[in-house]
Amino acid sequence: MAYSETDILKTWQLNAKPWIETLENGDIPSRALATNQAIVDACLSLKPQRALDIGCGEGWLCRALAEAGVEMTGLDGVPGLIANAQRKGGAQYLTCSYEKLLSGLPEGLKPPYDLAVCNFALFGKDLTVALAEVVHSLLTAKGRWVIQTLHPDYPMAAPPGSWVTEDWSAMKRSFQSGYAWYRWTKAGWQEMLQRAGFKEFKWEEVYVGEASSPLSLLIEAGK
Numbered sequence: 001m002a003y004s005e006t007d008i009l010k011t012w013q014l015n016a017k018p019w020i021e022t023l024e025n026g027d028i029p030s031r032a033l034a035t036n037q038a039i040v041d042a043c044l045s046l047k048p049q050r051a052l053d054i055g056c057g058e059g060w061l062c063r064a065l066a067e068a069g070v071e072m073t074g075l076d077g078v079p080g081l082i083a084n085a086q087r088k089g090g091a092q093y094l095t096c097s098y099e100k101l102l103s104g105l106p107e108g109l110k111p112p113y114d115l116a117v118c119n120f121a122l123f124g125k126d127l128t129v130a131l132a133e134v135v136h137s138l139l140t141a142k143g144r145w146v147i148q149t150l151h152p153d154y155p156m157a158a159p160p161g162s163w164v165t166e167d168w169s170a171m172k173r174s175f176q177s178g179y180a181w182y183r184w185t186k187a188g189w190q191e192m193l194q195r196a197g198f199k200e201f202k203w204e205e206v207y208v209g210e211a212s213s214p215l216s217l218l219i220e221a222g223k
Helices: 003-014 016-024 031-042 062-065 078-088 098-103 125-137 185-196
Strands: 050-054 072-074 091-094 115-119 139-149 162-166 179-183 201-208 216-222
Touching: 003 016, 003 050, 003 098, 003 179, 016 078, 016 185, 031 062, 031 115, 031 201, 031 216, 050 062, 050 125, 072 078, 078 091, 078 139, 098 125, 115 125, 125 139, 125 185, 139 185, 185 201, 185 216
Parallel strands: 050 072, 050 115, 072 091, 115 139
Antiparallel strands: 139 216, 162 179, 201 216
């Protein structure tokens, strides 16, 4: 079964408040233990001057990179998340869904950027394919797109190359509705990015503690 971007976005709009509370209270241990620092380090290693966080949520990554001297702009399609990010400051934040980004650049967006980043923020399939071409166009000639996603080899019921449905039941907060995301294979990621014009790739596996299987995959794609 495929899911529309509208359906996916709706679940995040419904759950903006508990998601903000989840991050503020550190309710996802793997983020504090590994994945947050991994994406920050991957971005800063590229020494960007200007960067775009696509699917920035409540803006924690924008703030972390801005504190290191990067001029940050964050985009997200959930007004409640963007409002929270704007209150916390540290960067420019614009309300813009992925579908709207495909139809034209929002006012305030000023490409090209040295870096685009998506941290656990790519949920759809066809939309991600279309978004990749837009991201390619927003980058400088030496720009990079850094993506963090659940590792294709991470053990779970839904195999890579299929849709995953989850119900938030593992969360401490009270969430509404379920949510869905498409689980790419590693080969699928590379093929999709190559079709969008990316030619250079770097892959990094992120482990949490002494786990035998990597939790996430960091993808660095360049022109």
